Amino acid sequence: MSKVLGISAFYHDSAAALVIDGKIIAAVQEERFTREKHTADFPINSIKYCLEEAGLAVDELDAIVFYDKPLLKFERLLETYYAFSPKGLFSFVKAIPVWLKEKMFLKKQIFDGLKEVGPYTKKQVRLLFQEHHLSHAASAFFASPFEKAAILTIDGVGEWSTASIGIGEGNNISFLKEMHFPHSVGLLYSAFTYFLGFKVNSGEYKLMGLAPYGVSGSEETEGFKKTIKSTLVDIKEDGSIWLDQSYFNYATGLKMAKDTKWEKLFGFPVRRDESKLEQHHCNLALAIQEVTEEIVLKLAKHAKEVTNTTNLCMAGGVALNCVANGKLIRSDIFENIYIQPAAGDAGGALGAALGAYHIYFEKDRAFTKMDIMEGAYLGPNFSEKEISTMSKKAKAVYTKHESFDTLVKEVASKIADGQVVGWFQDRMEFGPRALGNRSILADARDPKMQKKLNLQIKYREGFRPFAPSVLQEDKNEFFDLNIDSPYMLMVAPVNKSRRKPLPKGYETGTLWERLYSERSDVQSITHLDFSARIQTVHKNTNYKYWALINAFKKQTGYGLLVNTSFNVRGEPIVCTPYDAYRCFMSTEMDYLVINDFVYFKKDQPDWEKPEKWRVKFKQD
Template sequence: MLVLGISAFYHDSAAALIRDGQIVAAAQEERFTRKKHDPSFPVNAIAYCLGEARASGEEVDRIAFYEKPFLKFERLLETYLAFAPRGFESFRRAMPLWIGEKLFQRDHLLRELSAISPALGEKAKLRFSEHHFSHAASAYYPSPFQSALVLTMDGVGEWATTSAAIGREQDLSIIKEIHFPHSLGLLYSAFTYYTGFKVNSGEYKVMGLAPYGEPKYAKTIFDHLIDVKPDGSFRLNLDYFSFCTGLTMTDSRFEAMFGGPARRPDQPLEQRHMDLAASIQAVTEDVVLRLTRSLSTQTGLRHLCLAGGVALNCVANGKVLRDGRFDRIFIQPAAGDAGGALGAAFAVYCGETRRADGAKIVKEPDSMRGTYLGPSFEQSDIERRLDAAGAVYSVVDDDALISQTATALASGRAVGWHQGRMEFGPRALGGRSILADPRSPTMQKALNLKVKYRESFRPFAPSVLRERVADWFDLDVDSPYMLLVADVKSDRCREMSAQEQALFGVDKLNVLRSEIPAVTHVDYSARLQTVHKETNPRYYALISRFEELTGCPVLVNTSFNVRGEPIVCTPEDAFSCFMGSEIEFLAVGNSILHKERQNPELVRDYKNAFDLD
């Protein structure tokens, strides 16, 4: 059975295709349209998935949409009625869109699908999966576990904001839910908004800002904003929020409690903002740990799967792992709404094959295949595209590619690395990455300000050979998707002096703290990716060669884009970013490009090319 999964119309639209329970392809629409978090119908992602499978519309058996629009409309309408007459302006703006388009989303979807292929627009093929069930399915079915607890946390789906499910072989069933408006994801997003970042995209910035502060406001949050029970269930005090009735996340009472209006994006960060970030991070970790502990006790299950936007909080994930209630944890790398496309496809496939012929999902050590599920490009195609872009390059064999790139890294150059299939999800994992030497004390600042054009406080992640991870970090499990945080080993660290500890906020980041300062955050932590020879042999070979040159089996790995730009997809995207930033060396397939050899007329003003996220 061939099942096409779709998520669309909110943010991070995507498509995924599975054949007989095996993932064939998956990609976000933003990578093709170059619009970050693109919510539009994923025409390009669908076309890619079908092309990768060499399948026509006629061969697709089912099409699965990741949520149920009628239930979502019911929640919207009931919320407005419950808070009436407050929120009339928000209601007035939302209703025409819902009545004109989203309430009749089945027809809208069929029209969009028919435009791609008439056979895709057949009504009998279309199915809908509930939002949180799609998330749960995206985590459980690709996991290596035959049975597991599945915890899903996000802003809101139709009604659910937090759900617990149990997976056993082919079966997956939700056992508990917390409903809107009580949402851990929306609570975190309220602080994202209040500290001056964009909701649904800036939450990871709050997480990165948290180590610069102290959780001074955590007690205030617990006392006034959220009532958390010992089992992790919770309720928000809606007197302090306006997301139910207004056009912003917080209201005047929230502002009065925390000392003033929300920070504008163009205003400088103050210590208060860092303390607020530390506080909401601490509260989130507390709630997540209470949930996982109580669910572990209740179910007795020793494997845990995580999905939903809150599952991208890798600091909380690391604490759940170290808590020891579970032997193994699997986190869906596309944990947000993009992954809902994959989950919907699995939900429909498993539901229908279980009823029909008893077909089973074959569990593999990594069914996500390192999440390298997007487009790849043959060398001849790469050369044709680079020629059309006016690039100057040389073509080398595999060994020379690895050797020259490792040498460039060891000499302190920033490297663009475009290899193999593109990653599915928000992280670059050695397919579409910017790489650098983690030993450099100036690399973190240089990459932020001169290559990524982003806030200087944001940390970078290390990629480390799997078998060497325990030599450098307090972790010895797989972390292939960069979704776990662990401390740098103490014998690799340098303790900061009292004078250095007293530095304000971001100034601490410039203090030499370890042998790999470019990936060591101010609290000595790092967001790890373990690199495995089986899933990415070329990236593994590069890090191994770098270790031969330097003695260090670690590289700085950040996504191949500038701030506000989606991660690059094509060789042309890679060349444009290369020419628009201060990346000095580019490897696309077996083509090598040096910045100093390029036509200076092709240099682009990339710093201002994209809306800031």
């Protein structure tokens, strides 16, 4: 029996994952415990959870694997500053002491962190370091159902690599091509995230959500695309890119782009946090989204050429761009595509564990028709006693259902009546998406629900779209999607039969006029371009969630719900029953369901005082 713990930490999205004999026992992000979104702290709580789930101590592990190689990163830092000298002296002086303290002595930091987990004998700990893009590649390929596949990883930067094309076969991964820093698709997209007023390393999905508000094919959008491709990025036929570093500041500076040069290039200043969104912001978002899609498609096409395989596995932060993923699916470059649901750095912890298990320990894989991710439900769950104890401490009022059938019928009825429900069940999801175990649910038919969820529940920007969870067997009734999308990683069009005629002057209306124009009979999950980011819900993977949506279908004829993550803006997805109750009480949610405990807002003490329960989170 081989027991391998993978760790990611010290950059962003710290996490831990435990693999025993090729099976994923547990995987979780540290942010869920500390309540600090995207925390980079050593994942003490995550490791404790993983070991408790298996009943293991640190000493009993066969290996602990870190998800990248810090010495190679340090080499890149030094060589970059040397190449760009004397520019960046100020940031060099700031960065080097941090690197010397935190990164060069990483082994000591890891061993010190493990002491916080529990007692162990240092000599018995086998500590391994795996290259960043190998961790990404392993997280996708070894989790996939494919015996052989091309592997495409795309992110900001690992040690040197910013993208890689490889091939996986059996328990082996070989890299065929790499793109190196400072030329990076992920950093290019993040530079636009910064310029358009969102936070780098967390706001990229907002940029993706803003893009459909741009006017496709308009003179301004096409002009922006031409400017990007003629000035900032040279895109080669194989998908590799060259970025003109005179416009960027991430290599040696303290921010992504050079404001003055970008303002001259695009004709408007860098957008500041929370300032008004104008049409030119939307058009620029669409332009960089379409440029990114072009690059991803060319990389995939080249991966197909050099590997001659029918399957593709993807990971890295750019693999979370579900609009690009949808275009890739419809391109038919590959017959089958598998994307790691925790494609970012958190998933690197899982890839570190899987990579060491199969490559370092040379263990064979066991193949099944499904992936090995268990639906990504790999986090903590909570007993009836723990839920009951929380309720007593919070003075919460609840009813407890003895029949699951009765429970889902009642909850479905509440949703159909326009109520918003916090739905908390069993094991927490691993990765950035809530997939029906830590979700806020609502009726997709309600044309006012998108606005209500954004402004009264999530307390976030009003333009943000919402995703549908649809019964796997009903997906073609609503969407033009010929594959399953269990991890909410694909965007596809809403069927034309569902769409409503647009009003006169729609194209020239303001962002908000277009947003609140009815577009379909499932308005609250239909984005401005008639697209939706889809989760297909499978009876065998998550029966409880499937049964709830099926009960809703029996009552309404619609086998889908709005599904958004159970949190407010700036907060990580809730982990514990108390997290869920506090979040429920601090918002205008109507009902909370924790396993078979049901809480009605107006039954709760001080239900009219949400400020009592609010926690101030950093804005994301």
